[in-house]
Structures are given as C-alpha cells and as structure tokens.
C-alpha cells in the first residue's frame with residue numbers, strides 16, 4: 197500500500213479523534229510521510245510553510261477512517277446462503293470480492309476484519325491490497341469457517357450434493373477441529389471463524405440452538421489456533437453457546453445475541469470484544485418477505501433484533517467493547533450500506549453518535565489487533581483519515597452519504613472522496 201511523502205495539512209473542521217471525547221472545534225491535522233504529526237486545535241498546530249498542500253474540511257469533521265469489524269468481501273449480495281457455494285466459480289467470486297473491497301474503501305472504511313471468506317480469497321485480497329494492486333480496507337483475513345457436522349452451515353441433505361466446501365470446513369469431534377485449524381494455519385489466515393450456535397436464518401438450527409459445536413470442539417480450535425498465533429471468533433447467539441465459547445478461550449464474539457448475566461461477567465472479566473451486527477436483522481425483518489423468507493424465519497430475526505439490541509446496550513453500559521460490523525453481502529443487506537449499521541445503533545439501540553463512532557474506529561482497530569497503528573487520530577499513528585462535510589456527532593446519517601466525503605485517506609494518500617485528484621489513484 198502506498199504511503200504519502202511530504203507534509204499535508206487538513207484544516208477548517210472539527211476533530212473527532214476516535215477516543216470518545218467531545219469534538220475539538222477549529223482543529224487541524226498535520227500529516228507527515230503518511231503518519232499523523234499533529235491532531236488538535238488549529239491554534240496550537242505547528243507552523244507550516246505557506247505552500248503546504250492543504251485539504252479544506254469545509255467546516256465539517258476530521259475523523260479516523262471507519263473500521264468494518266465483520267466484513268465478508270466474498271459474499272456477493274446473495275438471497276440464499278447456499279448460493280455462496282453454487283452460483284459462481286471461485287475465479288468470479290474473487291473479482292466480486294475485489295469490487296466489494298474497493299466499494300468499502302469508497303464508503304470511508306479504511307480497515308476491516310473479515311468475518312469469514314469463501315475459499316481462501318480474503319488472505320490473497322489482503323495481500324493484493326497491501327501490495328497496492330487492489331484498493332480496499334486494510335484487512336484482517338479469515339478463511340473458510342469451521343462448523344460442526346449437522347450444524348448451522350451443514351443443513352443440505354447429502355443427496356443434494358451441496359457440501360458448502362467453499363465456505364466451511366465441517367468437523368466431527370476435536371481431532372477434526374484441530375485438523376481444520378491446521379489447514380487454516382497453512383492458508384495464512386489471522387482469524388479462525390467458527391459456528392458454535394444456530395441462527396434464525398438457518399432452516400433447522402434456530403437462534404437458541406446452542407450446540408452447533410461441542411465445547412470440546414471449540415476448545416480444540418482455540419488451543420490449536422493460539423498455538424499458531426491465530427485468533428478465534430464465532431457466530432454466538434444462544435446463551436449457553438456464548439458461555440461455552442468464552443470459556444473455551446475465544447478472542448471475540450460475533451453477535452452475542454442472548455447473553456445472560458453469567459456470560460456478561462465472563463466477557464467483561466476477559467475483556468472480549470463483541471460485534472453485534474444487527475442492522476442485518478432489521479433488514480431481514482423488513483425486506484425478508486420480498487426475498488421469500490418464511491414467517492418463522494422472519495419472526496426469528498425479530499427476536500434476534502430485540503435480544504441483540506438489549507445485549508449490545510448491556511455490554512457497552514457495563515464497560516465492555518463493541519465493534520461495528522454489519523455482515524453485509526446479502527440481497528436485503530447489500531455491500532455499500534455499511535454506515536447504516538452506525539445509524540441503526542444510534543436510532544434503534546440508543547447509543548450516542550460519539551459512542552458509535554468510537555466503536556467504529558478505535559475499538560475496530562483494537563479488535564484487528566492494530567490499535568497502536570490506526571483507529572484514532574493521534575501523533576504517530578497512520579494517517580487513515582475520513583474528512584466529512586458534515587457533523588456525524590449530531591447526525592450520524594451523514595456517513596451514509598458518500599457525496600459528503602471530502603477525502604478518504606490511507607497513510608496520507610487520498611483514495612476516495614470529492615477531493616480525489618486523478619493522479620492520486
């Protein structure tokens with residue numbers, strides 16, 4: 197990935213630094229050789245030569261680039277999960293994933309953590325982005341997801357010959373779980389994504405289905421992954437499944453939908469972050485009928501929506517960490533709508549815009565294990581910056597409107613936004 201050289205000044209806007217404090221009015225950010233040299237009040241900024249290249253924030257906001265904490269670049273806006281496996285060959289899905297990554301960057305997302313990938317595409321997409329041959333968020337890559345036999349992702353009867361091979365590694369028992377992780381180690385993933393529990397969207401493993409993987413399988417996954425320096429997360433909705441995953445040593449929890457007091461206690465004691473991914477549920481309820489979702493499935497999504505919102509509020513209020521990631525890549529929840537997750541957390545869940553912005557920047561970077569490199573605007577960090585003509589601390593919906601983006605920047609290089617100079621791409 198290209199790093200800018202020289203000095204750049206961003207001025208005439210308020211600073212939201214990602215740490216959760218009140219915005220700094222009339223701020224300036226000075227970028228030097230791709231990193232932040234200064235972020236704070238303009239009055240205290242270092243004096244720069246008059247010809248220093250300058251971005252005018254138009255009286256808007258200078259903030260860290262957003263982090264999508266549950267990103268599926270390889271999900272191509274499907275209406276049925278099994279389409280992921282049978283609709284296109286891997287060659288075409290790779291091209292679609294590259295297009296989705298570029299779109300995410302244009303939407304202000306300068307980093308993202310993969311929540312599961314078809315084949316091993318995300319590992320190579322990440323390399324392509326790092327090598328500057330594709331545009332996209334800095335990526336934490338996961339690979340094929342691990343699921344217990346007959347669990348959430350293994351519902352197709354054998355005679356249909358749909359094995360979901362591109363998406364999941366089906367395991368039976370701890371030995372097979374270890375073997376699956378070792379495959380992923382060789383693939384080069386950073387995160388091992390698993391399916392400990394059910395989901396409203398699944399034909400026969402509903403939200404309260406708690407044992408899509410046994411504790412022994414989860415524990416084997418964690419031990420093997422940690423032995424190789426990989427992190428583990430999982431699709432955790434059901435109460436007991438959440439606790440099993442936390443006790444097995446998971447590094448993050450996706451969804452955490454029906455967490456109880458005991459689960460919350462373990463989550464907080466181990467400081468495990470949770471990525472609720474909830475706007476997906478609202479869209480499943482609202483638009484499900486157009487896409488043929490059954491009444492039972494839609495009722496399940498409604499229950500997940502309410503339970504998930506309550507759990508997210510409790511986790512944050514109790515001092516836990518939430519990442520903002522939306523599971524985009526379904527027909528009713530397509531790529532490009534990423535910032536709708538942020539608006540949803542203000543309007544439906546009841547968090548303040550500043551809380552959501554902190555979750556979507558600093559916490560996202562921490563979940564990626566790169567909190568010391570980006571996620572906040574502070575001296576020494578990479579200049580991954582979003583400059584918006586508007587005030588997301590008053591109206592977070594402005595982040596859904598790409599025409600308001602003055603600049604989307606990675607390491608000081610403007611990659612998107614209306615300030616984009618053709619030569620910069």
Ligand SMILES: [Zn+2]
Pocket residue numbers: 266268311312523
């Ligand atoms: Zn997902």
